Amino acid sequence: MNFIKPKIVVSKCLEFDACRYDGQLITNKYIKMLKEFIDFIPVCPEVEIGLGTPRDTIKVVNNKDGKILFQPSTNTDLTKKMKTFSDAFLSQLENVEGFILKSKSPSCGLKSAKMYVSKNNSPSMGAGDGLFAEQVRNRFPDFPSEDEKRLNNVFIREHFYTTIFTIADFRGVDTMKKMYEYHSRHKYLFMSYNQALTIKMGRIAANSSGDKFEKVRAEYFQELLIMFKKRARYTSNINMLMHVMGYFKSDVTSNEKEHFLSLLETYRQKKIPLSALTSVLFSWATRFNNRYLLNQSLFSSFPMELMGQAKSRFL
């Protein structure tokens, strides 16, 4: 399967530049490996607003007067500069599929930046979005955005990879025919996420009311983003597996069916990975040369080389 490279905005200090406040670069093995498969757009908002490297620390002050980005050593409020930069940077992005941002940063942290109640010495009170991250969420509310630390979780990582490569694949949809093919190719992957939404998107792609292509495309894309806002659930996966198994009900032997159903039960009990079942289905699709199923992204939703990093779809 050929994969379109997703365009991902990434905090520059993650594997790209030693631009942290202390002059350090953060190594991240996942981002390192992803470089081959992704068009990264590295950005360091703090350097972009003119703070040097190394630089004095800054913090988010969040209280009844609002939320500001503040540098205590120079007594400088950096909020306006950061908002102006973020707005300009984010508004010129085209065809971006997602974001990977540095954890805990007062600028880039997604829900993880420490919040302080006052400019002076005060303990932090919980965590929230850094100022740049907040603008990312405002402008791209339904797009995949991940905190680099969360990528250590295999389930989150695999979901993120599936999401960005499937969304990137939509870039090539420029006709109704291609939208129909896209929906068809991802149908069982979508079903593993949300069956009701899969049906709704199928109706949009069918365009029975004859709306203009651009309108239909925008509507479909919005639902696509919503589809991936939550990870696939066990119940949806089981439902999807039963559907796919239905293709072979008169081809495989009763022993094979029994074996599959017993695997399904074991999967239901969360004792084996999903891959134990998808690999059986894939081998049947190969054996009976079911081209439609062999073409399904369900069996490979992102490059195989990244599989070693993300086995959970299969966990």
Ligand code: SF4
């Ligand atoms: S976390 Fe963001 S602002 Fe801080 S160094 Fe990294 S890229 Fe720059």
